[in-house]
Amino acid sequence: MSKKIFIKTYGCQMNEYDSNRIFDSVKKIGFSKTNDNKNADCYLLNTCHIRDKAKEKVYHEVGRVKKLYRDKKKPLMIVAGCVAQAENQEMLKREPYIDYVVGPQSYHKISEIIKNNSINKINSEETDFDTIEKFRYFDKVENHNDKVSSFLTIQEGCDKFCHFCVVPYTRGPEYSRPFKKIINEAEKLIKNGAREITLLGQNVNAYSDKSSSKNYKLSDLILELEKFSELKRIRYTTSHPRDMSEDLIDCYDKSKKLMPFVHLPIQSGSNNILKLMNRKHTVEQYLEIYNKLKKINKSIEFSSDFIVAYPGESEQDFSDTITLVKKIKFINSFSFIFSPRPGTKASELNMIDSKISKDRLEQLQKYLFSHQLKMNKSLINTSIDVLVENQITGQNKLFGRNKYLNPVIFDGEKKEIGKIIKVKIENCNQNSLFGKIDINNTKAA
Numbered sequence: 001m002s003k004k005i006f007i008k009t010y011g012c013q014m015n016e017y018d019s020n021r022i023f024d025s026v027k028k029i030g031f032s033k034t035n036d037n038k039n040a041d042c043y044l045l046n047t048c049h050i051r052d053k054a055k056e057k058v059y060h061e062v063g064r065v066k067k068l069y070r071d072k073k074k075p076l077m078i079v080a081g082c083v084a085q086a087e088n089q090e091m092l093k094r095e096p097y098i099d100y101v102v103g104p105q106s107y108h109k110i111s112e113i114i115k116n117n118s119i120n121k122i123n124s125e126e127t128d129f130d131t132i133e134k135f136r137y138f139d140k141v142e143n144h145n146d147k148v149s150s151f152l153t154i155q156e157g158c159d160k161f162c163h164f165c166v167v168p169y170t171r172g173p174e175y176s177r178p179f180k181k182i183i184n185e186a187e188k189l190i191k192n193g194a195r196e197i198t199l200l201g202q203n204v205n206a207y208s209d210k211s212s213s214k215n216y217k218l219s220d221l222i223l224e225l226e227k228f229s230e231l232k233r234i235r236y237t238t239s240h241p242r243d244m245s246e247d248l249i250d251c252y253d254k255s256k257k258l259m260p261f262v263h264l265p266i267q268s269g270s271n272n273i274l275k276l277m278n279r280k281h282t283v284e285q286y287l288e289i290y291n292k293l294k295k296i297n298k299s300i301e302f303s304s305d306f307i308v309a310y311p312g313e314s315e316q317d318f319s320d321t322i323t324l325v326k327k328i329k330f331i332n333s334f335s336f337i338f339s340p341r342p343g344t345k346a347s348e349l350n351m352i353d354s355k356i357s358k359d360r361l362e363q364l365q366k367y368l369f370s371h372q373l374k375m376n377k378s379l380i381n382t383s384i385d386v387l388v389e390n391q392i393t394g395q396n397k398l399f400g401r402n403k404y405l406n407p408v409i410f411d412g413e414k415k416e417i418g419k420i421i422k423v424k425i426e427n428c429n430q431n432s433l434f435g436k437i438d439i440n441n442t443k444a445a
Contacts, residue, residue: 021141025138277307
């Protein structure tokens with residue numbers, strides 16, 4: 001009988017991709033995946049350090065596991081991911097229930113850690129920045145993901161050192177996977193059933209593979225993926241304004257499969273704050289990218305990330321952010337009050353009063369959510385293309401997304417999964433669209 005591993009994933013799409021690849025690895029040593037967190041031989045937490053109180057959430061989860069297994073055999077407890085990288089030995093000292101702490105660039109060692117556990121029986125950490133070796137290992141491990149919409153990591157790490165961000169310290173320096181290895185993995189995902197691939201990276205548009213005679217960029221990957229007839233949609237995230245190159249912008253004209261939805265974090269609409277953040281771009285440069293893309297295709301829409309109440313943010317700085325939001329009308333964005341990450345330069349700065357911070361976030365989200373809802377309402381009584389991803393558990397309803405990544409829920413049968421079909425939108429809320437298959441205007445792909 002195979003042993004069971006329960007994997008809980010926090011945070012970003014890259015963590016979801018990593019968790020799937022970790023399972024692909026441990027599957028080779030006899031583990032099967034379980035959704036039952038009460039009966040696992042190995043309990044793995046893949047953690048994220050971007051949001052506030054991430055570390056405490058991990059300890060709370062470990063506490064819950066201790067209660068679940070109080071009267072049964074303790075599972076092998078592994079904490080992986082960015083919190084593991086940032087805290088490493090401190091986690092083992094604070095919580096002896098944790099057996100191993102594994103950083104993001106040491107995932108290739110997890111199978112060996114599990115295999116040798118019965119021999120070593122010691123709590124330890126693996127947090128070396130061994131990115132090249134990690135990807136060499138996983139290039140030899142088959143990707144079994146069979147989702148209609150699949151993630152594919154092409155780049156990791158960051159060299160930007162924004163003063164608020166912990167990524168350079170938890171994921172290490174920028175590293176780009178070899179072009180051919182990415183295409184090989186994409187081909188496997190497409191054979192597994194992927195009809196949409198999202199290329200992932202902490203700075204995905206900084207992708208640069210110089211291992212061959214040609215310097216491959218993100219644009220080259222997009223145009224190469226374009227050639228796979230079974231693949232219908234291409235996306236990428238997360239990008240940085242500094243790396244929004246002309247060749248990538250041109251892809252929105254050349255590629256028929258690259259979706260007209262650009263997630264481009266700006267963080268603030270104030271040049272003063274952008275400088276304090278060490279973002280290395282200006283609002284004017286951001287608007288130049290926006291205008292270039294809109295000139296190529298007026299239907300392109302933007303989403304972004306915003307940090308409110310960054311140390312030193314004045315009322316005028318915040319007002320500049322509101323002005324930018326009103327101008328661009330982002331259709332889906334993430335916004336948070338600044339929270340200091342240990343080890344970053346911004347963690348040493350004085351925080352803005354919590355009431356002012358909350359008021360500013362509320363004001364910003366009022367505009368962001370208003371634009372989001374207005375966009376969704378504009379689609380009511382129209383027929384839109386939806387890539388059907390799955391059937392909602394326990395319901396005769398299908399789930400898919402439109403070109404702008406909006407969730408779309410409608411009645412339908414499993415045979416539609418994996419197809420792009422026309423759905424007539426009848427209703428919406430801020431986050432989702434609701435409709436029915438447009439039988440008078442169907443489109444199968």
